[in-house]
Amino acid sequence: MVANTGAGEWPRADHQRWNQFTPAQVTTELEARPGLHKFHSNYGDTYIWGFNGVYPGPMILNRYGKSTIVRFRNSTPPAGDNTFGHPEITIHLHNGHHGSESDGFAGDFFPSGRWKDNLYPNCYAGLDTFGGNGDPHEKMGTFWYHDHRAEKTLNNNVMGLNGMFIVYDETDPGHEHPSNGSLRLPGYYGVTDIPLILTEKRFCATSGGRTEMVNAAGGDKWIVNGAIQPTMTVRRRKYRFRILSTGPTTAQWDLRLFGPTGTIDTMTVIATDANFLEHPVPVDAGANAGNSNSIVGTTIQVAGAVRVNVAERYDVIIDFTNYNAGDKVYLTDARIMSVNNVGTAPNTPPPGFLTNIDIGNVILRFDVVEREAWFPVDTPPIPETLCTFPAICEPDTTFTWNFTRDPAGSNPRFFRINNRVFDANLPQHCVLKGTCEEWLINNNTPNADGPTNWAHPVHIHFEEFRILKRFAIIGGVFQEVPVTPLSRGRKDVTKVEPGEAALIRMNFRDYIGKYLIHCHNMGHEDAFMMVAWHIVPDAAAKAQCDSLIVQGRKEFEAKLRNEEVS
């Protein structure tokens, strides 16, 4: 479909596969605009930017096989408003399989007063090879949408421009009735299937009784679904939580479940980055401690933790029948946030609180009650098998992405990928549509600044990848280390710690255009740690794309030789 520029739509290429995916569903409108939000009952209103004026943005529930258009309107204040938000947006559905024109490419942002239609086909990857709606093995579930504006992603996400997007299919139908193919997981959205959108923020009191956000990459308050350290009443049955970290920066959530007596209890992970695992993976500090992905090299850092890095999603099931009515159960992180302390004094625990953790560790408290008659009865046990992974593809070619930060003392000192910083016009790699590639995501490079090198949660747009191998430096030797059980599934974000690398394989099917690979630490991403790669339709286009890379490299090298480029 052609962009409707006459009616205010921002220019874009025509939607690919429009005729195949003419939306059957009513268009959803999401308007980025200012709003007031209360993060805590003790706080005044906080000025935010949110989709439809709310934070987190509205939950969008979709279904595979029913394509949808989401119309993103930009109604942020055009000349800014003394906040740190930037009034130009481009929205990425993380990690949708769709055309580049709907992918929220970082350079394709549009100004206040305009809108843009993103076509989300809600198809499985593999349209060309499998026909129909694609290969059902490629099913995903928990997506999220967020602003991706080059160099302002952190600002606009801290302002509140993100939300969650769920796509159901018959295995995961959004209800708990027995139905054909259904896994019968806890599945009533908002009742037994709960999003947990995690972030951290810092606030200051301002005039007029308002409580404003501080433009800070790190925070001193836990925020879950827009509330500071909330509580949730849960019935004695199973619940599914769709956990998402919206960052914004380097911090990782090492989530543990503390029972009423301070034991570290079981959370069962069923999906990583929106993709079901083949078999559920329980994580706790006892028999299942080895399943933790809170790991650097081969050393588990926080026993019994599910580590959630920026932009990762983990769907977990918690069975509250393991507890009694009246019990309090805590979801915690290893870090301690400020709760009721003054200055540098420690937090004061509430009466009867656990002795082995700080109240500042607690992200969310569950208050367990009996299941009332009106509440849905518990679902059957979690199935042993949740899905079958698609076969790992055979690569047509290999490529390495080096993530570096220039050594201390160098000038300039950039975050770079393959020695380059973000350039919206230049690809750094060209991929032929319909092929498979093996990529090394490398955070261990000769010119890196050794032990002070930084960790990077790397995100690749477009399709899900599989991690074949992981490497780390152990005892000074760069060597292969086991892939953790939680990293053996399909992923779209993988964190490479300093000195680590991951070997992945990924398909590039069905669509063409510009896509991105970047560090999802939004501070690094805005400091240019992001590069474009293009999917091209044929060999001739690949030759043209490759010549663009060569031309860009020539210009870059001329600049390094201190030559004025022509």
Next chain:
Amino acid sequence: MDRRSMLNKVFTPHRYSQGAAKFTNALLRTQDNKEVRFYDDLIKGKQCVINLMYAQCHGACPLVTTVMKRTYRDLKDRMGKDLFFYSISVKPEDDSPAALKHYAEMRNADLPGWYFLTGNAYDIETIRFRLFNMGHIGVDTDFAMHSGTFRIVNDATNYWGHAGAFASQQHILQRISWADPYKTPAEWDVYAQKLQASINRDVKKYGYRREF
């Protein structure tokens, strides 16, 4: 009120710049030893490209100066009129106005509308932090982090952007253009038409939108 002035009133954005409170109004000296106030004389109501450098730098600074010279050539018609370049010394104790004059002359960069600035070290550290901080402590405490970066500001519209000096020239010019004076809806329409035409050209030629 006639229609034109009414429309101007509607479409002229309010100025939200925090002015000297944000930029500081530090007293600086140019390469010609002229005293200037940072906000009042250099920033207020203007569009400018700012970088950090020092005269004895053997790393990025001379390379970035060359990139700016190339950019100056592209934007010559606007330079000193509604667009300005500021190269601020982050080693002001070493860089007298004369040293900066020498640096600029050696590189044929002593040009109208391009000021090399020095001043009090505390003021300049404040300016560096206010202009270049990204809310990330590891990045912000490292002055070398910003030496390959342009800060692009238009105070009249309160637009703040930045660009990496080692990106393509096309990309740098595009980023400066994003800070151009605020467009009316009619001007956006013209801009959008041009953009759509260029996207269509790309799609026809390569099969997909390649540039932006």
